[in-house]
Amino acid sequence: TRYEFAAGLNACLDRVNELIRTATDNLVSREDLATLQRLQEEFSAELATLRGRVDALEARTAELEANQFSTTAKLKGEVIFALSQAFGEEVAGTNDDLETNTTFTDRVRLNFDSSFTGKDKLRVRLQARNVTQFNTDVTGTNMTRLGFDGEDGNDVEIEELWYEFPLGDALKVHIDANDGGYNDNLNNFNPAFASSGSGAISRYGRFSPIYRQGGGAGATLTFAPKSPISASVGYLAEDNSNPNAGFGAFSGSYAAIGQINFQPSDTFGVGFTYARTYQNNEGGVNLFDSTGSALANRPFGNVATTANHYGIQALVSPSSKFALSGWAGYSDANAKAGGVGVEGSDAEMFYWAASLALRDLGTKGSTLGVIFGQPPKVTESDLAEDDDTSYHLEALYKLPINDNIAITPGVLVIFNPEHDNGNDTIYVGTLRTTFKF
Numbered sequence: 001t002r003y004e005f006a007a008g009l010n011a012c013l014d015r016v017n018e019l020i021r022t023a024t025d026n027l028v029s030r031e032d033l034a035t036l037q038r039l040q041e042e043f044s045a046e047l048a049t050l051r052g053r054v055d056a057l058e059a060r061t062a063e064l065e066a067n068q069f070s071t072t073a074k075l076k077g078e079v080i081f082a083l084s085q086a087f088g089e090e091v092a093g094t095n096d097d098l099e100t101n102t103t104f105t106d107r108v109r110l111n112f113d114s115s116f117t118g119k120d121k122l123r124v125r126l127q128a129r130n131v132t133q134f135n136t137d138v139t140g141t142n143m144t145r146l147g148f149d150g151e152d153g154n155d156v157e158i159e160e161l162w163y164e165f166p167l168g169d170a171l172k173v174h175i176d177a178n179d180g181g182y183n184d185n186l187n188n189f190n191p192a193f194a195s196s197g198s199g200a201i202s203r204y205g206r207f208s209p210i211y212r213q214g215g216g217a218g219a220t221l222t223f224a225p226k227s228p229i230s231a232s233v234g235y236l237a238e239d240n241s242n243p244n245a246g247f248g249a250f251s252g253s254y255a256a257i258g259q260i261n262f263q264p265s266d267t268f269g270v271g272f273t274y275a276r277t278y279q280n281n282e283g284g285v286n287l288f289d290s291t292g293s294a295l296a297n298r299p300f301g302n303v304a305t306t307a308n309h310y311g312i313q314a315l316v317s318p319s320s321k322f323a324l325s326g327w328a329g330y331s332d333a334n335a336k337a338g339g340v341g342v343e344g345s346d347a348e349m350f351y352w353a354a355s356l357a358l359r360d361l362g363t364k365g366s367t368l369g370v371i372f373g374q375p376p377k378v379t380e381s382d383l384a385e386d387d388d389t390s391y392h393l394e395a396l397y398k399l400p401i402n403d404n405i406a407i408t409p410g411v412l413v414i415f416n417p418e419h420d421n422g423n424d425t426i427y428v429g430t431l432r433t434t435f436k437f
Contacts, residue, residue, distance in 0.1 A: 006046035009039055073114040078197050079435040080107040080148055084132060088426040092140030092417035098426065100138060105131040107148055109159070109197075120165035127159035128152065134428055135290065141417040142290040142297075143375050143390060144428050145203040148196040172225040176217055180236050182275075183211035185220040187261050189271050189313035190325045192357035193369060197434045198398060200355075201410035204291045205371040205394045208327035209351060210311035212289035213275045214255025216240045228264040233257065238283050246282055253279045267317045275309040278336075287333060292351060292376025293386055293418045299347035299378055303338035307331050321361075326354035331376075347381040350374075353392065365400040377419050386419035408432040 016036065040047065069075060082105050088098040107129035114122040129152050134144040161178040174185050183194065188207040193200035200206045214236035222232040239252035246252055255277045263269030279285045281302045288297050299305075309331045317323040331349040335342050353373025361368045371394040377386045396410030412428040 002043065002046050003050065006043045006050050009043055010047055010050060012036070013040065070114070072116060073112050076111045076113065077435075077437045078107075078109045078111075080131075080197055081433045081435075082106070082131060082146075082148070082430055084134075084146065084428065084430040086134045086139050086144060086426060086428045088139070089424040090140075091138075092423040092426065093420070094140060098139060098424075103132045105129075106154070107131050107150070107197075108154075111160075117165070120163070122163045123160055124158065125160035126156055128154045128156045130154045136294065139417070139426050139428075140423070141414065141426070142294070143204065143292070143392065143414045143417055144412065144426055145290060146412075146428070146430060147200050147203050147206045148432070149203070166225075169226060170224060172222040174220040174222070174234075176219070176236065178217065179215060180218055180220075181211070181215060182213060182220070182234060182236070182255075182257055183207050185234060186211065186222075186232050186257070186259050186273075187263065187269070187271060189269055189315040189327070190355065191315070192323055192325065192359075192367060193355055193371065197436075198406060198408070200369070200371060200394060201396050201408065201430050201432060202371070202392070202394050202412045202428075204353070204373070204375050204392055205355070205412075208273075208311050208313055208329055208353075209288040209291045209376060210257075210273050210275055210309050210327075210329050212291065213257060213277050213309060214238065214253075217249070218254075220257075228262065230261045230263075232259045232261070238279075246280060253277075253283045263315075269315045271311075271313045273309075273311040273313065275311075277307045277309065278304070279307075280304040281337070287331065287349070288351075288376045292349070293378070293390070295378050295384060295386055295419075296349050296376040299333055299349070299381055300335035300338055300342050300345055300383060303342060304336040305333050306336055307333040321359045323357040323359075324354070325357075326352070326373075328352040329376075342383070345382040347383070348379050349376050350379050351376040363399065365406075367396075367398040369396045369398070370394070388416050388419050388421040390417055390419045391415040404436050406434045408434070 085102045086100045091098050110126045112124045129150045131149040133149045133151055135142045158178055162176045164174045166172050188194050188211050190207045193205055194207050216236055216238040217240040218236035220234035224230045234257045237249045237254045239247040240249045255275055257275040259271055259273040261271045285302050285305050286297050287307055311329040313327040315325045329351050333347045335345045337343055351374055355371040358368040373392050375390055375392055393413040396408055398406055398408045400406045409431050414426045417423045417426050
């Protein structure tokens with residue numbers, strides 16, 4: 001185009017002027033100068049426009065540099081508005097009618113991501129929320145909880161604080177200083193639904209409960225992170241800031257984890273995970289972080305409990321528009337306290353789920369999702385077992401309005417809540433709108 005030619009001519013004029021200033025010999029002929037003068041006159045309008053654009057760009061660049069937020073940090077935000085309600089005949093485990101009203105709630109997250117070398121990342125996340133928890137106090141079961149819930153009265157708090165850096169290509173180090181979670185530190189093999197803001201609407205549907213083990217502060221090391229086969233180990237302590245007996249980084253509740261990943265491409269992956277946990281009654285025993293039945297989370301009551309957790313997760317994505325993922329897990333727990341008849345007792349738990357994601361269905365960027373599975377259930381125990389089986393069914397459709405706004409209607413259905421077929425089916429519907437900036 002004439003503007004492209006003018007840009008080349010402008011560069012040529014600059015080079016000729018440079019040669020004239022520095023040359024000792026006659027490097028430019030009179031004919032060449034005459035040609036350049038003619039071209040300069042012919043393209044004077046384009047050259048003026050081009051130089052005006054450059055001047056404006058330089059002015060805007062100078063203004064941005066003078067007023068930028070930070071030379072090392074970027075601000076990213078996410079806001080959720082949600083309309084939600086639980087439906088059903090009775091509250092699980094009771095004869096009380098399940099009567100709830102529609103709620104309108106929100107969650108706000110501000111991520112401050114900083115980098116000092118270009119390869120590392122320091123994240124500080126501020127969060128405020130008032131999203132209703134459809135838990136045992138409302139529906140009689142935690143199986144009906146939403147994946148983005150949490151009631152803090154919209155008080156602002158530091159929800160995440162971590163630093164991540166590589167040691168060459170052989171090792172990636174992730175250090176959590178506050179409220180760490182293995183679901184962020186390890187590959188959870190459920191990319192379509194793992195996000196609380198744009199993934200599954202339910203708590204259980206986001207990823208395997210094995211990634212909910214632990215919390216607080218600690219470190220996760222990933223060896224050969226860019227290779228088809230990688231391995232990770234991690235340690236998180238829940239009561240890391242408490243110096244009293246039975247707490248602290250190594251004397252209180254903790255979760256140690258190890259995972260081997262085999263993911264030769266973005267279309268296929270499988271992970272094998274093991275976690276060892278200890279929870280005491282001071283911090284409260286909750287083996288699966290409020291997914292599954294109340295008995296599965298506290299098979300011996302609120303007494304000190306150790307557990308071994310085994311999990312397998314897989315992802316198959318034959319095309320960019322179709323993905324299958326799922327997980328299965330087994331845990332065995334042992335009571336370390338509780339007195340005669342409880343201390344020394346054993347229990348076994350099992351869970352599984354499968355999900356289907358169909359992308360670009362109806363409009364580009366959309367996702368139709370279906371998740372089905374069995375939340376954690378006590379299958380064997382010296383004390384008490386879950387007699388029946390609950391089933392988790394979830395359907396959602398994420399509809400992007402533009403690059404910054406997406407609307408996700410979804411419904412969650414829990415059959416036989418609390419693994420008791422005497423309990424009526426409970427439904428939770430939500431309309432989640434997510435803004436990103």
